[in-house]
Amino acid sequence: MKLFDVYPINDIEIVKACGSTVWDEKGVQYLDLYGGHAVISIGHTHPHYIERITDQLNKVGFYSNSVKIPLQEELADKLGRVSGKEDYQLFLCNSGAEANENALKLASFYNNRKKVISFSRAFHGRTSLAVAATDNPKIIAPVNETDNIIFLPHNDESALEQAFADFGNEISAVIIEGIQGVGGIRLASNDFLQKIRSLCDQYDALFIADSVQCGYGRTGKFYSHDFAGVEADIYTMAKGMGNGFPIGGISIASKFKPWHGMLGTTFGGNHLACAAALAVLEVIEEDNLMQNAAAVGGYLMGELKKFDRVLEVRGLGLMIGIELPDELSHVKRDLLFKHRIFTGEAKPNIIRLLPALNLSKVEADVFLDAFSKALKG
Numbered sequence: 001m002k003l004f005d006v007y008p009i010n011d012i013e014i015v016k017a018c019g020s021t022v023w024d025e026k027g028v029q030y031l032d033l034y035g036g037h038a039v040i041s042i043g044h045t046h047p048h049y050i051e052r053i054t055d056q057l058n059k060v061g062f063y064s065n066s067v068k069i070p071l072q073e074e075l076a077d078k079l080g081r082v083s084g085k086e087d088y089q090l091f092l093c094n095s096g097a098e099a100n101e102n103a104l105k106l107a108s109f110y111n112n113r114k115k116v117i118s119f120s121r122a123f124h125g126r127t128s129l130a131v132a133a134t135d136n137p138k139i140i141a142p143v144n145e146t147d148n149i150i151f152l153p154h155n156d157e158s159a160l161e162q163a164f165a166d167f168g169n170e171i172s173a174v175i176i177e178g179i180q181g182v183g184g185i186r187l188a189s190n191d192f193l194q195k196i197r198s199l200c201d202q203y204d205a206l207f208i209a210d211s212v213q214c215g216y217g218r219t220g221k222f223y224s225h226d227f228a229g230v231e232a233d234i235y236t237m238a239k240g241m242g243n244g245f246p247i248g249g250i251s252i253a254s255k256f257k258p259w260h261g262m263l264g265t266t267f268g269g270n271h272l273a274c275a276a277a278l279a280v281l282e283v284i285e286e287d288n289l290m291q292n293a294a295a296v297g298g299y300l301m302g303e304l305k306k307f308d309r310v311l312e313v314r315g316l317g318l319m320i321g322i323e324l325p326d327e328l329s330h331v332k333r334d335l336l337f338k339h340r341i342f343t344g345e346a347k348p349n350i351i352r353l354l355p356a357l358n359l360s361k362v363e364a365d366v367f368l369d370a371f372s373k374a375l376k377g
């Protein structure tokens with residue numbers, strides 16, 4: 001059997017990793033500013049993370065949600081505290097798409113409506129409703145097509161007002177990333193997020209904050225939507241939550257009342273996943289990683305803005321997009337193959353930095369130096 005070839009891959013095999021450094025099979029060292037797509041939040045092979053998971057594996061690795069799993073309550077308590085949402089409820093699943101799928105389903109259960117507002121360039125995952133709410137027709141299969149999604153221009157308050165005026169009583173939810181990731185590191189404005197909140201309140205629709213990529217402390221606040229001073233009804237999360245262990249979750253406002261069987265999953269919230277997620281939160285808290293993300297990210301953005309060949313630098317904390325002109329489209333490749341630095345990208349020419357939240361200033365400087373050389377060709 002061969003692999004189903006859906007990923008364009010770099011010809012590099014990573015065999016060892018520590019913090020923000022990885023090594024390939026030939027012993028070549030790389031700086032990792034991509035984190036396997038915003039997943040590595042506390043650094044590769046963090047000792048506390050390894051210890052927590054190993055200890056748990058030696059006790060019990062998995063049992064289903066048919067028995068008590070106190071680790072889930074421990075995780076809910078800790079997440080509530082670190083995220084500042086203590087009165088919310090936690091449902092655990094396995095990935096970002098699944099988190100959004102469950103959030104949209106829950107919204108529809110709540111208000112018994114079907115329409116969902118999403119925005120241009122949004123990415124919410126590849127399962128049926130999550131992909132339908134994703135602004136990329138290429139990845140929406142005919143079976144995923146639905147009239148229930150209304151796409152609106154991003155950050156356009158009057159288009160949003162008009163959509164509510166036209167369909168207000170049919171709209172179940174508005175789903176929005178605080179900062180679009182796949183869409184090219186584009187911030188939802190504070191005014192726009194506040195407008196979503198007030199229209200959702202007015203029309204009894206639900207505000208779903210997709211925090212799968214921009215959440216979990218990456219921007220310097222736990223959820224990037226927090227910058228707007230609004231509370232969403234549901235926050236979805238995954239990527240950084242398990243530092244590589246597959247886990248996703250939704251944080252659900254107290255007005256939602258659960259009933260048995262309403263949501264469910266075999267693997268979600270298993271012992272190992274909870275141990276991984278707890279280790280991540282413990283490190284984020286103990287090592288002040290949100291403050292570090294804000295400080296090192298702010299420094300990086302300030303320095304990047306000084307390069308006059310860069311068209312635009314966007315982002316918050318350690319979620320940074322660097323938009324380059326066409327003639328510099330080689331820079332991302334050069335960073336990887338000449339300077340040995342992993343970065344992410346968004347089409348057409350946006351470099352995405354999504355490093356671990358404990359990236360040091362020294363590592364940021366290594367990148368800035370290489371970036372300046374790569375710009376010169």
Ligand SMILES: Cc1ncc(COP(=O)(O)O)c(C=O)c1O
Nearest residue numbers: 095096097123124125181212213
């Ligand atoms: C904002 C956002 N939502 C949802 C997803 C889907 O997450 P997953 O790939 O874990 O299903 C992603 C993945 O890139 C994402 O960036």
